Amino acid sequence: xxxxxxxxxxxxxxxxxxxxxxxxxxxxxxxxxxxxxxxxxxxxxxxxxxxxxxxxxxxxxxxxxxxxxxxxxxxxxxxxxxxxxxxxxxxxxxxxxxxxxxxxxxxxxxxxxxxxxxxxxxxxxxxxxxxxxxxxxxxxxxxxxxxxxxxxxxxxxxxxxxxxxxxxxxxxxxxxxxxxxxxxxxxxxxxxxxxxxxxxxxxxxxxxxxxxxxxxxxxxxxxxxxxxxxxxxxxxxxxxxxxxxxxxxxxxxxxxxx
Numbered sequence: 289x290x291x292x293x294x295x296x297x298x299x300x301x302x303x304x305x306x307x308x309x310x311x312x313x314x315x316x317x318x319x320x321x322x323x324x325x326x327x328x329x330x331x332x333x334x335x336x337x338x339x340x341x342x343x344x345x346x347x348x349x350x351x352x353x354x355x356x357x358x359x360x361x362x363x364x365x366x367x368x369x370x371x372x373x374x375x376x377x378x379x380x381x382x383x384x385x386x387x388x389x390x391x392x393x394x395x396x397x398x399x400x401x402x403x404x405x406x407x408x409x410x411x412x413x414x415x416x417x418x419x420x421x422x423x424x425x426x427x428x429x430x431x432x433x434x435x436x437x438x439x440x441x442x443x444x445x446x447x448x449x450x451x452x453x454x455x456x457x458x459x460x461x462x463x464x465x466x467x468x469x470x471x472x473x474x475x476x477x478x479x480x481x482x483x484x485x486x487x488x489x490x491x492x493x494x495x496x497x498x499x500x501x502x503x504x505x506x507x508x509x510x511x512x513x514x515x516x517x518x519x520x521x522x523x524x525x526x527x528x529x530x531x532x533x534x535x536x537x538x539x540x541x542x543x544x545x546x
Contacts, residue, residue, distance in 0.1 A: 294495065294496065295359065295360075295406055295496055296359040296360050296361075297494075298494040298495070298496050299339070299358075299359075299360035299362065299363050300360050300361060300362040300363070301362075301492050301494060302479065302492075302494065303340065303360065303362035303363045303365070303366050304362075304366070305454065305459055305479065306339065306340050306363065306366065307340070307342075308452050308453075308454050308459050309452075309459065309461065309479075311340075311342050312452070314401065315534070316523050316524045316526055316534075316535065317524065318343070318400060318401065318433070318524045318535075319342060319343050319346050320346070321521075321524040321525060321537075322343050322346075322347070322398055322400055322431070323343070323346045323347055323350055323352070325396075325431060325539075326347060326350075326352050326354070326396055326398075327350060327352065329395065329396055329429055330395065331353075331394070331395025331396055331425075331428075332353045332354070332355075332393065332394050332395050332396070333347060333352055333353065333354040333355070333394060333395070333396045333397075333398060334354070334355050334356075334357070334388075334390070334393070334394040334396070334397045334398070334423060335347070335354060335355070335356045335357070335397075335398045335400070336357060336385040336397065336398065336399045336400075336403055336416075337357070337358055337385065337399070337400070337401070337403040337406075338356025338357060338358050338364075338367065338380055339358055339360070339363045339366075339367070340363045340364075340366035340367045340370060341356070341366075341367040341370050341371060341378065341380075342401075343398065343400055343401075344356040344367065344378055344380065345367075345370060345371060345374065345376065345378065348371070348376050348378045349374070349376070354378070354379070355379045355380065355381075355394075356378060356379070356380035356381075357380065357381055357382070357383040357384075357385065357388070358380070358382065358383075359382060359383070359384055360382075361382060364380055364381075364382060367380055368380075385399070385403070385416045385419065386407075386412060386415040386416050386419060387419065388419040388420070388422065388423050390422075390423040391422060391423065392422070392423065392424070392425050392426075393423055393425070394423050394424055394425065394428060395424070395425055395427075395428050395429065396428060396429045396430075396431065397420050397423065397424060397428070397429070397430045397431070398431050398432075399416075399420075399430070399431065399432035399433070400431075400432070400433055401433070402433060402434045402435050402535075403432070404416075404432055404433075404434050404501060404506070405434055405435070405498040405499055405500065405501065406496070406498060406499075407499060408472055408497040408498060408499045412499075413499075413501075413509055414509070414512070414513055417430075417509065417510065417513035417514075417515065418513060421513070421514060421515075421542050424542055426544075427541060428541065428542065429518070429539055429540070429541055430510075430515060430539070430540050430541070430542075431537065431538070431539045431540075432506070432537070432538060433524075433535055433536060433537040433538075434501050434503075434506060434535070434536055435500075435534060435535055435536075436502070436503065436533060436534055436535065436536055437500040437501070437502060440465060440467055440473055441465065442465055442466060442467055443463075443464040443465055444464065445464060446462035446463065446464050446476075446478050447462060447463060447464065448460065448461075448462055449461040449462060449463050449477075451482075454481060456483075456484065457481050457482060457483055457484070457489060458481070458482045458483075458484075459479065459480070459481055459482075460479070460480045460481075460482055461477055461478070461479050461480075462477065462478040462479075462480075463475065463476065463477050463478075464476050468497065471499055471500055471501075472497055472498070472499050472500075473497070473498055473500065474495060474496070474497050475495070475496050475497075475498060476493065476494070476495045477493065477494050477495075478491065478492070478493045479491065479492050479493075479494070503520070503536040503538070506536065506538060507520075507538060510538065510540045514542055514543050515540035515541065515542055515543065516540060516541055516542075516543050517538060517539075517540050518539045518540055518541055519538070519539045520536065520537065520538050520539075521536075521537040521538075522535070522536060522537075523535050524537060
C-alpha cells in the first residue's frame with residue numbers, strides 16, 4: 289500500500305541519522321520503562337516497529353526473549369550492525385504490523401514511540417489490533433503509547449527543528465506541517481548534512497502522514513478491538529494526568545471469546 293511504501297522509504301533514507309535524529313527527541317526514559325515492564329511481566333516479547341533497536345537491544349541485553357519487526361530494511365540493517373558491535377544477535381525481520389506472520393507466539397506485544405500514529409488510514413489501527421490479538425497467547429498483554437495531541441501549528445515554509453553534531457559535520461532538520469483533516473497531519477522534513485565550512489553536503493526531503501489520537505480515542509479503539517484496559521501511565525510513569533503530560537501509555541489484555 290502507498291502509505292506503507294512511503295513510510296518505509298522515509299526510514300530507509302534517514303536510517304543513518306536516526307540515533308542523532310528521532311532517537312534523541314525522546315525526553316523520557318521509555319526504553320527502561322518498557323524493559324522493566326517486560327521483566328516484571330515475563331514471557332516472550334514482540335516489538336512492533338523495532339527500527340534500529342532503540343528498545344529491542346535493551347530487551348536483549350537484559351536476556352528477555354524478544355523479537356522485533358519493522359518495514360524499513362535500512363533500519364533493520366542498522367539494528368544488526370549495532371547488535372554485532374555489542375555481541376548480540378537479535379531476532380528481527382521485515383514485516384508489517386498489520387500483517388503479522390505469527391500465531392499465538394507472544395506473551396507481550398509492544399507498540400512504542402507513538403507507532404500507532406502511523407496508522408493513518410481509517411482501518412489501520414483496527415487491523416493492527418486484530419493481528420495483535422492473533423499473536424498473543426492467552427492472557428497476553430499489549431502495551432502501546434502515543435504522544436498527546438497539542439494544537440497543530442501549520443507552516444507553509446520549512447522551520448528549523450535543530451542543528452546537531454554528526455561526526456565531523458552538522459545535521460540540520462527543518463519541518464513543516466500541513467493538516468489534511470481534523471485528525472491527520474502531513475509532516476514534511478528536510479535534512480541537511482552541513483560541513484564545518486557551512487557547505488550543504490547532502491540534503492533529502494521526507495513526507496509522512498500521521499493520525500493523532502487522544503488517550504480517550506486509543507482506549508475506545510482498544511475496547512472496540514476486544515481488549516480490556518489494565519493500566520495507564522503518563523510520561524512513562526513520570527507524571528500524572530493533571531501535570532500536562534506529553535505521552536500516554538496503556539496496557540490491555542484481549543477479552544476472551546465467549
